[in-house]
Amino acid sequence: MAAAPSINSLPYEVRQTIYSLLGQHQTNSYRWNGEPVSTIAHYAAVSREWQEAFERYSFREIRITPKRLNCFSQIVKSPRRRAIVQTLRFHVKLDRYPSYLDGEQETSEERRRSTEIFTDALVTFFRAMTHWQKTDTSPLGLDLHLLIDSPSDSSTLLGRNGTPLTTGRALLSHLKLDLETLSLPELDIFSGFRCTGRHLQPTSLLAIVSKLRALEYLDMELNHDSIRKRDVQQRNNFVAGLEQCAESVRVLGLRRPSPMIIPSTAPSRKPWSDFYVHLRAFSQQCESFEFDDCVDAAQFFAPFIVGPSPDDAPRSQEVPFWARLKRLNVRNSYMMKEPYLRVTSRTEALAYVQKVLVAVGRASCHMPELQFARVCQYVLTDGRLEWFVLTYECYAGRAVLLVRGFVPGKVMIDAWKHPIAEKRVEFHIHVEDTDPNAPEL
Template sequence: MAVTPSLNSLPYEIRQTIYSLVGRQTGDSGYWRGNSAPTIAHYATVSREWQEAFEGFTFRELRVTPKRLKSFSHIVTSPRRRAIVQTIHFHVSLDRYEPHLGGEQESSAERRRGTEVLTAALGSFFRVMTNWRKSDTSPLGLDLHLLVDSPSDSSTLTGKNGGPMVTGRALTSYLKLDLETLSLPHIDVFSGLRCTGRHLQPTSILAIVSRLRTLEYLDVELNHDSTRKRDVKQRNNFAMGLDQHGETVRVLSLRRPSPMLTPSPSPPKQPWSDFYVYMRNFSQQCESFEFDDCIDAAQFFAPFLVGPATEKSLQGQDVPFWIRLKRLNVRNSYMMKAPYLRVANRIEALASVHKVLVAIGRAACRMPDLLFARVCQYVLSDGQLEWFVLTYECYAGKAVLRAKGFILGRAMTEAWKHCAASKGLGFVVHNETDDPAAPEL
């Protein structure tokens, strides 16, 4: 009777394939969450070879809380394990609150408590991470995902995507660090930072960014563009501070708090304001730049708008030149709730969409390495959402322009055609809209 071969008798490549299949089917969650269900971590106890194989799944993404920092420091000490880690999810949990308070804003005392919890948690985490060296990690560095919320922030209601909705308190509350008592050491192991959960004030984000000396990727929320002094100051300080503290950032993604926080009056049109001047300047060092309603595309690309009024207001300012930019992603909406009431009616909205798409086409001439651009403009009128998407891609010596939701007009086509010609590329246009009622822009 033939003896059944053992797993260890199989060729190395086959064993690695088996480990990979088991790892994908099992999933790597649970090891850092205290789950009792079987996880990859249990397979790692079979043998030394199994340990090394399955730790590649177990330690790829680590979920850490302030209470588990000590065990985190103890378990992830060897260079082999540290080299596996790609992302650290640092979850800071705020105090619970009663269900009947879910629709109310936090009190001053509760906001101070949240500041204390977050400031202390980040201080402890950064001190632990000073034990890591750049040589311990992969050449790409680590991504830090900072999640701050309360266990009570999840509502009993279910959202459209099937997941739990977030309470009104979670949506309308904001967080900040105590910058006077905050003491964070410099760290050179993180190349990416993403903040989710409760809205964190931009100047507090800058305080974190200033301690990450090798940061290349930044994905954060930005305050609404409103006339409130606090918002204006936060936005201006953030845009100005990026140049000083984010000099290594090459990928910048900015998003509004979503769903939107408490509405506030929209600001006057000031494309020459400090915020837009600083943000245009900083974006010129980026390889990838992405933003939504937290930045008004018309004001950001104002130097490229057609019209004597705009040219006069921006007189004397340098025209931006994005020498590194390869990817651009812009999303704006019109006729939504405040503070995004940029227009009064659909006619004005369509005119603004046309103006923005032409201006970005003109700006693309100042982006010599641009490979991909996607500009989405959404218009809500009479309860109906219309969307207009323009996509620009470069490959095989040609530039391909695609329009969805509208028909490309002459001015827009000429602006993007000139962009392609300035780079010596062929030019192809695709109107991907079959609706005969689609507007021509």
């Protein structure tokens, strides 16, 4: 009886296809917290060929802790392995705490200790990464995902989807860097940066961003839109420093802290405040821009809101022009939770929603390269969540507006039709919602 053929007897291309399919199958599973689970590491020990084939999957995303930095540096010492790496997840673990403190804020001493742990870990990581050269990485650069939390931040309570809830302590205890003593070397190997876990003060994030000199993608949590002096100062300092510290960023994503458990004072409506002026200015260098409740869409697009209002633009204000913008994603909610109530009634909420949808349409006249836009507005009344979604897609000589949750009125259609007409493409509107009670906006 003839021996079974060896996999090595197959053509090289066939073997690579097998490795590819096996690698994808083994890396497409995830833990409850969203982290990928890789089960292919042991395959690399079969042979030299298997090692090189499966390292292309196992080294794409590497999770590092401060204690494993030396081991990590040795593992990825070879240029071949460094060229495989696409994402580094640097996980900074803060001190544990007993369960009876789950709902308590950190004390001043505990905050100082958390700042010390985080600052020391970040300095160590940046120094270790100075041994990497830009030529070591892929042409697209590396993504850095910074995760900061305590092992005790996961509550024993479970949410609706069966995953552990985050403790009140984790939500209440904001984190910052010691900026007076912080000394980080500049790195040019990272093209993307995302921060999750404990809420990190925006000015501390800006200090990190300023050292990532080749950064193109930035996704971060922006603290609550409120009139608290600390929040206002943090937000203003952050956006004012973006143009200088993040001049290479072309993809910007801003998101609010979530979930929120402490209501904060509702923000005053000041679309011409330093925050909105600087944010509008910086967004004009972006190719992709998205934000949620941390930015009020009506205030951001205020230059395109027509009509008598105390918030009308001063004559000195310039109308923004987004020459590079290709993708826009806006999400705002009304009457959901403080400080994002914004209105006091459904009637007022619908008027606000229409104002935003029309303003974005008018603004698209100043976005000549826009290919995709999604504007989602959510209104919660009497326990019922209403969605008002407008999606714009422009490709292959055709522009399409997809509308859900409302019937577009003449003002809104005209607001979007004019910029589309300037592009000289076909224009189509599809209303997805067949509810006869859907409001006209």
